[in-house]
Amino acid sequence: MARYGMALDYKNCINCKACEVACKEENGVLLGADKHRIWVGVKEIEGEYPLLDIVSSTFMPSQCQHCDDAPCEMVCPTHATYYDDNNVVRVDVDKCILCSYCMNACPYDARYVDDRTMTVDKCTFCSDTRLERGEVTTACQNTCPTKVRTFGDLDDPDSEISELLRTREHFSLKANLGTKPKLFYLT
Amino acid sequence: MNIEKIKEFITTIPVNKVCARDLMAFEKTPRNNILAVVIFSFLAMLVVGVAIYLGQGHHAYNVTREHPWGLLIAVYIFFVVSSTGLCIVGSLGDVFGFKDYELISKRAIFGSIVTILAGFTVIAFEIGHPITMMIYNIASPGLTSAIWWMGTLYGLYLTFMVIEFIFLLKHDMKMARYFGLTGLLVGLAAHSNLGSVFGFLNARPISNGVFYPTYFILTAFITGIFIAFILMGFRYKLDFSEKVKTMLTGLAKIQALLISILIFFVTWKMLTDIYGGMPNRAEVAIHILGSWTFWAEVILAMVIPLYLILKDMGKSHVILFWASMSGMVGIFFMRYNLVHDTQLKPLQMLKTREYQVAPEWIHYFPSSTEIMISLGGLGLCMAMYYVGTKVFNLDEDTKEVK
């Protein structure tokens, strides 16, 4: 029983997209632009040449925020979306009726339709692949060359992520919506 | 003993025995012929559309990750709004006892049954796994889900409407009133829950809030009155008796009030959306104001009907029949806009350069399969209604109330 979360030292991201590839490979995510569990967002450089605002450009890796108060879980009519024992937000493919309500309710555009099962899919923190095999890292974290990602148990005060969140300033996305994301962006 | 009673109850429901030949034995006027061709082609489209869907699944639709709800959701809403509206109109006479409106009760209640059946048919091809839905709706109900409440309450509502209709056929007005009132209350609850499916979307500031759950009830009543005009127009071939005229004028006056309230609602919704420039809301509202589908809704469903009613306080019944046709087209746009506008604004999450430049606005245009299934739903609705007019006596009974 853990409460898994992830801290992202996003300023270290170099937009190599190794995490996107690792995620697809590890979790068998379908090919295609629309079919992705994680992504790297690019904020373009602002200003007109030659007055470019270099610091305005950032790379922002993102994915399902595994909200503690997840709108997707609330709106699901059949409890197909649920919290597993580790507080990871998961989708039960047997129960999902593909009403797509969760896709509309998720403020983070974290969900898509898996064409093989015709149900909704999203990031699982590698719960049914790596974690099940007893590993303690996610595929995206493991592959990241600049070590942007730290994954771990937020309830364990001695975990690396707890230590990071205690010592570094951080923010979460669309915090005003009260979804209580478990993805933290370190500043 | 009880089974005997139920058997007797069912076998004594007054129905006319009709065969296929009776169904084809309509007066061969040009109008009827055109209608028959339209219904048959729509039904053929339903068959083709469903066949394509069964072969290709959701790939046959133009729904995407960013725009997961498409035309079929809008058409489903269109039908269930019509159903709720007809239920309200039907209840005026047989539940609330307004004598003038009793003559449409049975017809309206039957209309509410066929429209919701058409709606269920359309949604069955939008929900990815309808059978799974029926199982897990009961086995693991998501009580915090507006879709769960909406679907479950609509199922109950349909049951009550059918029972009410049977009592109306049997001319048992007391029982019809009980079931009618229960059905109406459950229907209104279901319908406002459908509004809350959108109202609860915190992620979508343009739809979030109390507006849709209340607005759905108002627009349902308006839709019901439009359809009442259309049903009566077809029933009496636009040649209304004095009694029908009195009723239609009454309905037209109610309609004028309702449309005025609607215009008031929509104006203030737009103003509050834009005022202060709140991100994700103001720019979406301004974008909506620039779309032709919004103006189609305003002109066809609000301006034209209201103007024509107010011109002589609802006395030109034939003109109002045509105004109601315009109104229904407008109501269709209203439903389409509601669904599309909710999803207009990308949730982005800084995905500005991922694989492709993210669109500033999400684009969507229904695929031919979606259009075929939607028109097919309309064809099915018309066909069921036509069969109903043959099998049941939908006119007001003249015998004494039991």
Ligand code: SF4
């Ligand atoms: S980010 Fe979206 S999909 Fe993930 S838990 Fe939150 S609401 Fe659900």
Ligand code: SF4
């Ligand atoms: S699409 Fe599936 S997971 Fe999403 S709300 Fe509907 S049933 Fe639940």
